[in-house]
Amino acid sequence: MKVEIWSDVVCPWCYIGKRRFEAALARFEHRDSVEVEWRAFELDPTAESATASRGGDDYARRLAAKYGTGLEQAQGMLDSMTQAAAAEGLDFHFERAVAANTADAHQVIHLAAGHGLQDAVKERLLRAYFTEGEAVGDRDVLVRLAAEAGLDAAEVRAALAEDRHLADVRADEAEAAALGVRGVPFFVVDRRYGVSGAQPADQLLAVLERAWAESRPLTLVPAAEGGEACGPEGCAI
Template identity: 85%
Template sequence: MKVEIWSDVVCPWCYIGKRRFEAALARFEHRDDVEVEWKAFELDPSAESADASAGGDDYARRLAAKYGTSVEQARQMLDSMTAAAAEEGLDFHFERAVRANTADAHQVILLAAGHGLQDAVKERLLRAYFTEGAAVGVRDVLVDLAAEAGLDREEVRAALAEDRHLAEVRAEEAEAAALGVRGVPFFVVDRRYGVSGAQPAEHLLAVLQRAWEESRPLTVVGADTAAGACGPDGCSI
């Protein structure tokens, strides 16, 4: 069974959703038969990346401007999000978050897929952004983070210099639009079910179980499966 997850590395609910999905998968009886693929989605394709020297350039003010709220209301929203993350064992520090365009981060995640390291790289980038305040929109930073997750440093550097996976990023984003994805995380299970948002682990588990049951035929048992049965061509004797 395949689960495709559209998400962004600067999306707080995507990190929370990742933890909830992992909790669901850990409880799923057929987890070893599940293939997980991370798909690209940019919350703000027009975003300009800053470097670490900019520090956390007041995430609350940016959030307030985006949603048309007061800075105080935005800070309350961030406090609630931080508390929700803590319930999943995550340590969010929005005050450290550095503005980033994430197209290159998605290129690195796609590169990692070919090495069986996609989840490790995805996790490293999420933690770098939300906990450590790393500038995940800066290529040199991405090279270092990807190397920490197990990718070859020079291969990552060359892939980014060539924009080797940029067309794939755009294709995955177009695919999301075609599927009607308007927000992330968005989970697609066996191209049978779509789940929008960081749903509770119990809900995600129920979807996994339902998709598994509906996509697997019954196992017929018995020494002679044709005995004592009738079909279009007649009955067994």
Template identity: 65%
Template structure:
């Protein structure tokens, strides 16, 4: 399972929870199922400029930034944000987007590539999402990223080196080019076995269905018994 998303995308966090719910149900239904999840890079706004200080407290800044960016009214955007927060709450997530800090996410994505190599990508992804949407952390600040990644299992010294060298920048760009080639116009974007694509934070039931279908198609029947068993075919029946 390959999942393209961004750590400042609210529907990506909601979609992650819905997918995880479906995955738990799928694994209960199919004992022995082995689903590998890889988080891929996607920047919602590659031109974003990071603020490197944490928000002092709740404010309307996030709503006003979105209203200016998309050319919509403040009240309209506020209603949209409140709807997203309520949807997140229904999935067990606590959103405080009024603490949001403007962030360019390319460095966070580089650490997620490191995390995949070290076997802790899922934990780092979750930590970054919670830091952004619940805690109002400044994910554009190198030391904040290093601290959060360390809490999820990455070595701080190695993380600092990755950020200083832009070690995985090419890998981030490759992920983004791949998303475009696959036809992804937004995130979250889920790809199963390079056979099925799911766009958006679909209900858990939808994720379960695609997991189940991909699993069944990847597990052809194994025939047991002899080839000469009694049966009928186009040429007649065994006698």
């Protein structure tokens, strides 16, 4: 069974949703038969990347400007997300966050898929952005982080220089638009169910179980002698 997850590496609910999905998958009886693929989605394709943090309240100011709210209300949103992240074992530090265009990060995640390291790279980039304050829009930083997750640094640098996976990123985004994805994380389970948002682990588990059952209907074995049974009209004699 395949689960495709559209998300962005600068999306706080995507990181929280990743943890909740992992919790659901850990409880899923058939987890070893599940293939997970991370798909690209840019929250802001026009974003400009910075190379260093601009100050403690910069993220709150950017959030306030984006949603047309006051700084205090924006900070309250960040505090709420930080608490939600902590409940999932994540340590968010929005005061360290560095503005980033994430197209290159998604290219690296696509490259990682070919090496069986997609989840490791995705996790490294999320932690780098939300916890460590790394500039995930900077190619030199991306090369280093990808290497820490197991990729070859020279290959990553060459792939970025050639924009080798940019078409793949754009294809993911086009497919998201075709599916009607308006926000992330967005989970597509076995091309049967779409789940929007960082849903609780219990709900994600229920979707996994339902999709599994529907994709593998029960096959009845022809009855043989000695297979007597009881039914509404009585028992075989």
